[in-house]
Amino acid sequence: MPTRKQSDTAIFLCQLLSNLYQPIQIFRYDRKLKTIYIQAGSRDEIAVIIDEEGSWEFVL
Amino acid sequence: MTPNLPQMSNAELKQYLSEHRNDEEAFRAALEVLMSRRNPANLQPYPFDLANPESEVEAILREKLHQNE
Numbered sequence: 001m002p003t004r005k006q007s008d009t010a011i012f013l014c015q016l017l018s019n020l021y022q023p024i025q026i027f028r029y030d031r032k033l034k035t036i037y038i039q040a041g042s043r044d045e046i047a048v049i050i051d052e053e054g055s056w057e058f059v060l
Numbered sequence: 061m062t063p064n065l066p067q068m069s070n071a072e073l074k075q076y077l078s079e080h081r082n083d084e085e086a087f088r089a090a091l092e093v094l095m096s097r098r099n100p101a102n103l104q105p106y107p108f109d110l111a112n113p114e115s116e117v118e119a120i121l122r123e124k125l126h127q128n129e
Contacts, residue, residue, distance in 0.1 A: 054106035059094045
């Protein structure tokens with residue numbers, strides 16, 4: 001399961017992407033890597049990972 | 061045939077993740093490669109530690125979207 005902070009960040013980022021009318025193309029939590037991956041944007045311009053501390057970063 | 065993930069560009073990895081979203085092992089292998097390329101300087105803090113999470117993070121996302129226009 002994602003951590004609470006990780007979940008908070010994921011919900012927050014998804015809502016902001018929605019505010020900006022950006023489609024969310026991929027949403028995955030990897031149990032082994034304990035990482036959330038989100039790919040978003042009409043042309044997949046955004047790819048972020050969210051770690052267990054709720055910190056996040058663009059990987060592209 | 062297993063592709064050589066470490067030799068792929070980030071854009072190719074993103075495409076690979078998209079195509080293998082329901083293949084847990086392939087997805088994880090590609091995500092691990094992307095994670096190994098992380099730059100600690102790019103790390104953004106937990107949003108709720110910011111003074112104005114919504115406006116600050118929205119500005120970061122807007123900038124990223126405009127970069128790619």
